[in-house]
Amino acid sequence: MDYDVIIIGAGMAGLAAGIRLAMYDRRVLLLERHYAPGGLNSYYHRHGRPFDVGLHAMTNYVPRGTRRAPLTKLLRQLRIPYEAFRLCPQIGSEIRFPGVTLRFANDFEDFRQSVHETFPSQREGFDRLVERIEEHDELSLDARPIPSRPVLEEFISDPLLIDMLYCPLMYYGSPEENEMEFGQFCIMFKSIFKEGFARPEGGVRTVIDALLARFREEGGELRLRSGVRRILTRKGRAVGVELQKARGVTKLGRRRAEVLAMADEPGEVIEAPVVLSTAGYPETLALIDDRTARSEEAPPGRMSFVESIMVLDAEPRQLGIEQTIVFYNDSDRFDYRRSDDDCDLRSGVICCPNNYAHAKPLPEGLLRVTSIANYDRWAALEKPEPYASAKRRWLERQQEKVASVLGGDFRAHVVADDVFTPTTIHHFTDRIHGAVYGSPRKVRSGRTPVAGLYVCGTDQGFLGIVGAMLSGISIANARVLMAGS
Amino acid sequence: MSTSTSVAAVVLDIIATIAPDEDLDDVKPDVRLRDQLDLDSMDFLDIVMELRKRYGIEVPEEAYPKLATLDSCTEYLGPLLEGKL
Numbered sequence: 001m002d003y004d005v006i007i008i009g010a011g012m013a014g015l016a017a018g019i020r021l022a023m024y025d026r027r028v029l030l031l032e033r034h035y036a037p038g039g040l041n042s043y044y045h046r047h048g049r050p051f052d053v054g055l056h057a058m059t060n061y062v063p064r065g066t067r068r069a070p071l072t073k074l075l076r077q078l079r080i081p082y083e084a085f086r087l088c089p090q091i092g093s094e095i096r097f098p099g100v101t102l103r104f105a106n107d108f109e110d111f112r113q114s115v116h117e118t119f120p121s122q123r124e125g126f127d128r129l130v131e132r133i134e135e136h137d138e139l140s141l142d143a144r145p146i147p148s149r150p151v152l153e154e155f156i157s158d159p160l161l162i163d164m165l166y167c168p169l170m171y172y173g174s175p176e177e178n179e180m181e182f183g184q185f186c187i188m189f190k191s192i193f194k195e196g197f198a199r200p201e202g203g204v205r206t207v208i209d210a211l212l213a214r215f216r217e218e219g220g221e222l223r224l225r226s227g228v229r230r231i232l233t234r235k236g237r238a239v240g241v242e243l244q245k246a247r248g249v250t251k252l253g254r255r256r257a258e259v260l261a262m263a264d265e266p267g268e269v270i271e272a273p274v275v276l277s278t279a280g281y282p283e284t285l286a287l288i289d290d291r292t293a294r295s296e297e298a299p300p301g302r303m304s305f306v307e308s309i310m311v312l313d314a315e316p317r318q319l320g321i322e323q324t325i326v327f328y329n330d331s332d333r334f335d336y337r338r339s340d341d342d343c344d345l346r347s348g349v350i351c352c353p354n355n356y357a358h359a360k361p362l363p364e365g366l367l368r369v370t371s372i373a374n375y376d377r378w379a380a381l382e383k384p385e386p387y388a389s390a391k392r393r394w395l396e397r398q399q400e401k402v403a404s405v406l407g408g409d410f411r412a413h414v415v416a417d418d419v420f421t422p423t424t425i426h427h428f429t430d431r432i433h434g435a436v437y438g439s440p441r442k443v444r445s446g447r448t449p450v451a452g453l454y455v456c457g458t459d460q461g462f463l464g465i466v467g468a469m470l471s472g473i474s475i476a477n478a479r480v481l482m483a484g485s
Numbered sequence: 486m487s488t489s490t491s492v493a494a495v496v497l498d499i500i501a502t503i504a505p506d507e508d509l510d511d512v513k514p515d516v517r518l519r520d521q522l523d524l525d526s527m528d529f530l531d532i533v534m535e536l537r538k539r540y541g542i543e544v545p546e547e548a549y550p551k552l553a554t555l556d557s558c559t560e561y562l563g564p565l566l567e568g569k570l
């Protein structure tokens with residue numbers, strides 16, 4: 001065997017799993033299809049500026065040394081010092097519905113107060129719900145999935161409050177439409193309301209660089225531009241992978257050339273008795289060379305988004321934008337499901353990366369907007385046209401919406417922008433339908449029909465930057481280190 | 486140094502690597518480590534992994550409870566670590 005463990009995907013989950021295994025002397029090979037690590041939360045350059053793909057907020061923020069917190073656990077497990085992520089806490093965020101606003105920052109008491117003041121009749125129910133959430137052991141690897149709506153309805157009688165709680169939690173972590181598995185609800189509730197938001201100084205690159213440095217320090221090996229074409233099995237056991245064949249890079253401009261460089265032809269075979277995949281559950285099943293294993297039931301997710309980034313020539317605060325994140329909804333009920341049109345602007349997320357307690361202000365103003373989208377509609381648009389015009393049209397509508405939600409107008413200050421769609425997400429991460437939060441079917445145990453093949457990251461059910469890292473750690477621990485393999 | 490202090494020192498040294506934020510100055514040898522320090526099952530796994538990595542000794546899962554206190558560590562790990570410190 002060439003390696004002890006092969007990991008598919010150098011996103012947050014793959015990097016974290018890789019560090020754990022390399023730390024304990026496993027020969028690890030991390031394979032990434034793309035030309036850069038980071039996955040759904042990578043970074044890129046455009047018009048001479050660095051952009052983060054997905055970073056709004058790192059959830060689960062707690063101050064240094066906070067006991068029993070996921071962030072503390074993960075830093076410990078990876079032997080990364082707290083300072084390395086250079087976390088700057090948020091200023092303050094809002095959930096804005098017609099006529100009602102809830103405020104929260106990184107102190108749960110403030111949020112509780114805000115709920116109590118806004119929904120006096122729901123005080124007791126809300127507090128009891130919080131107790132129920134605290135009791136729940138959402139980290140257990142053999143937890144059974146239950147829907148959260150009936151649980152919430154047991155404690156809260158005002159549907160508006162239920163919608164307002166769901167809005168941030170679904171946007172930041174639900175693969176399901178208008179529902180959320182209760183364990184997932186607890187994870188998100190804790191990570192957003194009980195803990196909080198921070199931004200690494202320098203953007204997501206700070207986190208990726210810290211992970212990469214640790215991985216290399218422990219002797220891990222990373223190969224970029226190395227897409228896995230097949231997961232090889234023998235008698236129901238994983239025995240390695242076959243790569244996509246690498247071709248000479250065609251001169252076609254940066255982004256496209258990289259993808260053309262990988263043909264769907266058999267390439268190198270690499271052997272290992274254990275394969276950890278972060279590519280997603282349905283995506284992983286589709287890679288297995290054994291047809292019966294491939295036919296496992298795993299519906300791909302349907303939730304994807306359009307994300308627009310606007311660069312401003314002014315500090316957002318000077319334009320009256322004081323919040324870190326605003327989760328808005330302006331229709332009667334919050335409706336979190338795949339959009340019928342290209343995008344659904346009735347709700348969305350507005351993020352202002354400047355509004356964190358940075359040591360040094362960001363060089364320019366930034367605003368990011370996330371809207372629910374429809375993968376099929378975007379995929380049907382031909383490139384470059386009418387795809388590019390559709391992007392422009394929706395960007396303008398998003399801007400209009402943001403101006404009306406935040407009040408005041410920032411539009412004259414936009415000096416550059418970048419928009420990405422469900423097809424961009426699909427293109428860069430291979431997630432079916434560009435489904436950011438993966439399949440609604442989560443595999444807590446990490447097990448697949450193939451022995452020695454495990455999934456971690458998004459489709460194990462822990463997502464977001466911190467969640468994905470924790471998932472990589474738990475599966476590496478449970479399925480490799482504790483198994484003694 | 487007697488074996489008992491050195492086994493405790495080995496374990497404390499490992500805990501210092503795993504949990505650098507914990508104050509290890511007055512850890513009581515007869516009180517459960519979990520009750521005085523913020524250690525969870527992931528951390529105990531790491532104690533075992535570090536023992537294997539540093540000293541080549543295997544602690545099977547059934548024996549994890551034997552690592553509960555510094556005293557019980559000394560009792561259980563002492564013979565395994567003999568000649569290795």
Ligand SMILES: Cc1cc2nc3c(=O)[nH]c(=O)nc-3n(C[C@H](O)[C@H](O)[C@H](O)COP(=O)(O)OP(=O)(O)OC[C@H]3O[C@@H](n4cnc5c(N)ncnc54)[C@H](O)[C@@H]3O)c2cc1C
Nearest residue numbers: 009011012013033039040054056057228457458464465468
């Ligand atoms: C627009 C957007 C905004 C977001 N905002 C936030 C935020 O503010 N805060 C937050 O915490 N989270 C955010 N997220 C979510 C977060 O980025 C993800 O949950 C997390 O990064 C998932 O990590 P992962 O390792 O599980 O998966 P991924 O990041 O998807 O990693 C999987 C990797 O596997 C690679 N891969 C796939 N198939 C193959 C193959 N066949 N061979 C080789 N490699 C392969 C992919 O290229 C990818 O790099 C956001 C995501 C998006 C898209």
